[in-house]
Amino acid sequence: MDPYVLKTLNAERRARRAAILVTDIGDGRDRVVREGDAVAGDLGQAIARAFRSGMSGLVEAEGRSFFLNVHLPQPRLVVIGAVHISQALAPMAKIAGFPLEIIDPRTAFTSDERFPDVVHKAEWPEDALKHCPLDRYAALAAITHDPKIDDWPLKAALDAECFYVGALGSRKTHGRRVERLLAMGVTPEQIDRINAPIGLDIGAANPAEIAVAILAQVISAFRARGLGAKAKSEAA
Amino acid sequence: MPSKFLDEARDPLIIAEGWMKDGKDVAIATVVETWGSAPRPVGSHLVIDAEGTFHGSVSGGCVEGAVISEALDVIGSGQPKMLEFGVADETAWQVGLSCGGKIRVYVERLG
Numbered sequence: 001m002d003p004y005v006l007k008t009l010n011a012e013r014r015a016r017r018a019a020i021l022v023t024d025i026g027d028g029r030d031r032v033v034r035e036g037d038a039v040a041g042d043l044g045q046a047i048a049r050a051f052r053s054g055m056s057g058l059v060e061a062e063g064r065s066f067f068l069n070v071h072l073p074q075p076r077l078v079v080i081g082a083v084h085i086s087q088a089l090a091p092m093a094k095i096a097g098f099p100l101e102i103i104d105p106r107t108a109f110t111s112d113e114r115f116p117d118v119v120h121k122a123e124w125p126e127d128a129l130k131h132c133p134l135d136r137y138a139a140l141a142a143i144t145h146d147p148k149i150d151d152w153p154l155k156a157a158l159d160a161e162c163f164y165v166g167a168l169g170s171r172k173t174h175g176r177r178v179e180r181l182l183a184m185g186v187t188p189e190q191i192d193r194i195n196a197p198i199g200l201d202i203g204a205a206n207p208a209e210i211a212v213a214i215l216a217q218v219i220s221a222f223r224a225r226g227l228g229a230k231a232k233s234e235a236a
Numbered sequence: 237m238p239s240k241f242l243d244e245a246r247d248p249l250i251i252a253e254g255w256m257k258d259g260k261d262v263a264i265a266t267v268v269e270t271w272g273s274a275p276r277p278v279g280s281h282l283v284i285d286a287e288g289t290f291h292g293s294v295s296g297g298c299v300e301g302a303v304i305s306e307a308l309d310v311i312g313s314g315q316p317k318m319l320e321f322g323v324a325d326e327t328a329w330q331v332g333l334s335c336g337g338k339i340r341v342y343v344e345r346l347g
Contacts, residue, residue, distance in 0.1 A: 001264055003256055003347045010253050013242060025268070028316045028344055056279035058268055067268045067342060069279045 001030055008032045009071065016073040016135055020047055025058070025065040052223065073137040074099060075163070075222055080125055080153045081144035082109035085168075088211035089141075090118040096215060103128045103153070104144060125153035139164035139218045141198060145173075151180055158190040164221035166198040166214060195221075248281040248292030252346060261286040262346040263307035267294050271322070272337035282341075286311050294341050295321070307343050316344040 005021070009032050012019035018035040022043075033039055039047050043061040047068060050056070056069045077093050079086050082104035093100040094117075101119040104110045110122035121128040134140060140157035142150035145168060154177075157165045167177060174196040181191060199213025200220070244250045248264075255262045265282040267274070275296035282292045282300060284307040294303055299321045310317055322338025 001344055001346050006249065006253055006256070006346060010249055013249070023266075023342070023344075025318070025342065056277075067266070069266065 005030050005032055013071050013073070016137055018051060018070075018072050018137075020050055020071065021069040022047070023067045023069070025067055073135075075137045075139065076101065077139045077141070077218060078103065078129070078134065078153070078157075080104065080140065080142040080150055081168075082106065082111075082115060082120060082122075083143055083145075084207040085143055085210050085214070087114060088208040089214060090115065092211055092215050096219065098139070098215075098218065101132075105149065106144075125149065125156070129153065129156060134160035134162050136161045136163055138162045139166075139221065141166045141168075141214055141218075143168040143198065143214075145169060147177065147180060151177070151184065154194065155181060155184050155186055158186055158193060164195070164218050165193055166195040166217060168198045168210075169196060171197065246291070248283040251291045252283040255283070255285050256346055261311045263310045263343055264346055265294055265303050265307055265319075265341050265343045267339055268318075268342045269340040270337060271339075274337040274339050276339075282307075284308070284311075295339065299339070299341075303341055303343065310343045310345050314345050316342065318342055 009019055009021055012032065012034065020033045021030060022033055023030040033047055035051050041062060043059070043066060046059040046061060050068045050070045054070055054072045059066050059068060075098055077098040077100045079089060079100060079102045082102050086102050090100055090102070101121065102110065102115060103121050103123060103125050105122060105124045107122045110120050134157050138160070140153060140162050142154050144150050150167060154165065154167055167174065169177065178191055195217055199210055200216045202209070202213050204210040204213045242250060252262050252264055263284045265284065267276055267278050267280045270278055276294055280292065280294055282290055282294045282303055284290045284304050286308065288304055288308065290300065290304055293300060303319065306317055306319055319341045320338070321341065
């Protein structure tokens with residue numbers, strides 16, 4: 001392995017950016033490909049598939065054998081709201097492999113008793129996210145129902161290009177939210193990225209079922225990251 | 237700056253970079269293919285220095301010893317090697333995977 005390639009790869013991993021180490025098994029030459037870098041031909045297609053699936057493996061391309069080692073940042077799920085849904089979502093997210101953190105400035109909600117095994121911060125999102133900013137490998141679900149708490153992190157998530165942004169509330173509630181976000185400088189294209197009403201439509205009827213719907217939507221968004229509607233339907 | 241998102245003290249590729257900075261000779265072993273029940277997934281690393289110090293894993297401890305001794309050869313020669321372990325190769329290799337799986341491990345020198 002080229003020492004410079006190792007340094008580059010580790011720098012990408014430290015910065016929470018997706019990268020693939022491509023090694024030509026025949027001659028040992030290697031390079032780092034970042035997500036979004038243009039790579040031509042069959043190898044390029046294999047690299048795009050590997051970024052989407054997160055699966056490392058050998059591929060044959062251009063008559064050569066390459067090993068693709070995929071390094072995706074650990075996806076994290078940030079939940080704004082220490083509510084009943086969050087109590088159900090926390091253990092489910094853990095099982096599905098998404099580290100989850102809960103942020104809600106209301107100390108009566110964000111208590112150790114209600115969230116014994118989960119990272120929870122009784123702070124305003126503006127403060128809590130300062131030390132751990134959102135990025136493309138973060139999902140954000142805003143579920144307090146309180147615009148004072150939800151609106152700021154929703155805009156922050158859209159600006160950070162989080163792979164998933166969801167907001168709880170009826171269509172009517174969301175309509176009013178859209179007006180407020182537009183007034184905050186959010187663009188209509190960004191608004192379209194918000195999943196509202198939140199969660200896949202499975203007819204969820206209680207907090208635990210809404211948690212299932214949210215988690216399923218997060219997984220779906222993660223697997224389709226950075227792809228248009230066409231690629232999404234191909235993946236499904 | 238250490239990243240709060242990586243477990244730097246246990247991350248084989250971060251350790252290999254640190255060894256390199258200390259002027260050590262280093263080999264990197266990577267699981268590139270698995271069949272059947274393999275203990276570590278494709279992409280897993282074992283990193284080895286010229287004294288035989290190692291971090292990470294390519295199996296559940298079944299074949300690490302053999303990989304380390306091959307890695308010392310690779311550090312000496314600079315030529316990468318593809319190793320294969322498993323039931324099918326028990327006669328060719330002194331070690332095997334007790335779980336019945338089969339793995340291919342690519343061993344290369346850093347630099």
